[in-house]
Amino acid sequence: MPANLTPQYYAAEEKYRKAATPEDKTEALQEMLSVMPKHKGTEKLQADLKKRLSQLREESQKKKQKGGYNPFHVEKQGAGQVVLAGCPNTGKSSLVSILTRAKVKVADFPFTTTLPATGMIPYEDIHIQLVDTPPFTEDIVPPGLTGTFRNADALLIIIDLSTGECLAQLETTMSLLEERSVIDPTRENPVAVPYIVLGTKNDLPEAAGNLSVIEELYPETVILPVSVNGHNLESLKVKIFDILNVIRIYGKSPGKKAQMDNPFILKKGSTVIDLAYTVHRDFPQKLKSALVWGSARFDGQAVPRDYILHDKDIVELVI
Ligand SMILES: Nc1nc2c(ncn2[C@@H]2O[C@H](COP(=O)(O)OP(=O)(O)O)[C@@H](O)[C@H]2O)c(=O)[nH]1
Numbered sequence: 001m002p003a004n005l006t007p008q009y010y011a012a013e014e015k016y017r018k019a020a021t022p023e024d025k026t027e028a029l030q031e032m033l034s035v036m037p038k039h040k041g042t043e044k045l046q047a048d049l050k051k052r053l054s055q056l057r058e059e060s061q062k063k064k065q066k067g068g069y070n071p072f073h074v075e076k077q078g079a080g081q082v083v084l085a086g087c088p089n090t091g092k093s094s095l096v097s098i099l100t101r102a103k104v105k106v107a108d109f110p111f112t113t114t115l116p117a118t119g120m121i122p123y124e125d126i127h128i129q130l131v132d133t134p135p136f137t138e139d140i141v142p143p144g145l146t147g148t149f150r151n152a153d154a155l156l157i158i159i160d161l162s163t164g165e166c167l168a169q170l171e172t173t174m175s176l177l178e179e180r181s182v183i184d185p186t187r188e189n190p191v192a193v194p195y196i197v198l199g200t201k202n203d204l205p206e207a208a209g210n211l212s213v214i215e216e217l218y219p220e221t222v223i224l225p226v227s228v229n230g231h232n233l234e235s236l237k238v239k240i241f242d243i244l245n246v247i248r249i250y251g252k253s254p255g256k257k258a259q260m261d262n263p264f265i266l267k268k269g270s271t272v273i274d275l276a277y278t279v280h281r282d283f284p285q286k287l288k289s290a291l292v293w294g295s296a297r298f299d300g301q302a303v304p305r306d307y308i309l310h311d312k313d314i315v316e317l318v319i
């Protein structure tokens with residue numbers, strides 16, 4: 001049955017995507033639920049949203065009880081937060097270390113990583129935060145870890161292609177994340193976290209055979225083979241930037257050159273108003289129009305407040 005969602009619903013969903021704090025997320029979810037048409041076609045969506053809402057309440061409750069500090073809550077930095085998820089020894093820490101040069105422990109025995117650790121990936125003119133995490137198994141999931149996954153802007157699901165266990169690793173990881181409503185392989189749940197599946201240790205001889213077995217069994221799952229000696233690492237960075245679904249906007253003051261370092265990071269689909277809000281909370285009220293270099297038809301074109309910006313636009317806000 002079609003859901004027939006309204007423009008108000010999509011506006012609230014957009015607000016959810018842009019929300020940076022749990023409080024803003026909660027508010028947007030409540031709005032999504034209240035404006036959504038209630039009928040059979042939206043039952044599953046309603047259930048998904050209610051579940052996410054109660055998870056958010058639980059998380060903020062736990063945070064209060066713990067008196068604030070939770071090592072599994074990783075403060076966001078840079079253009080987006082990408083969190084690794086996978087079984088022991090799959091090569092998570094090695095990947096974080098090679099992509100970010102962060103000093104994380106790498107070892108040939110399981111459970112070397114006990115708490116989340118972060119590093120920044122340099123990508124063109126921005127930095128993306130990468131978070132290494134402790135592993136989980138079918139039987140042991142560190143408490144708090146799913147909270148780290150759920151709070152991420154995107155996940156890298158890691159399996160080790162050099163071992164025949166990679167199939168079981170994929171199944172364990174996917175079912176954990178699906179059961180806890182972190183991801184949604186059908187991509188229907190708007191509040192699910194987007195993800196990429198990576199097959200590591202592609203330099204080892206068994207990798208190619210294992211990869212083709214998985215591809216045959218799970219034709220709908222796209223796996224990017226990588227290795228720390230460089231295989232596919234550049235295209236991985238591009239895929240990570242793409243999945244974050246953000247744009248870079250360079251600010252310009254009247255009569256001055258554009259500021260080409262430290263761009264503003266906004267969600268794809270953001271407008272001039274969204275940019276103004278990011279610059280300063282009370283800017284949108286003062287804003288008259290904006291001049292855009294890049295996506296507009298000609299350089300320095302005046303655009304309305306609801307103009308949709310594109311990656312790498314230069315914008316001068318006119319107040
Ligand atoms: N040959 C090869 N070995 C790797 C690669 N990535 C990781 N390893 C090895 O796999 C083992 C486990 O790596 P680690 O990053 O600690 O895994 P984690 O437990 O998932 O964090 C270590 O001995 C690494 O040196 C790779 O791309 N190729």
Ligand SMILES: [Mg+2]
Pocket residue numbers: 092093094105106112113133
């Ligand atoms: Mg590790």
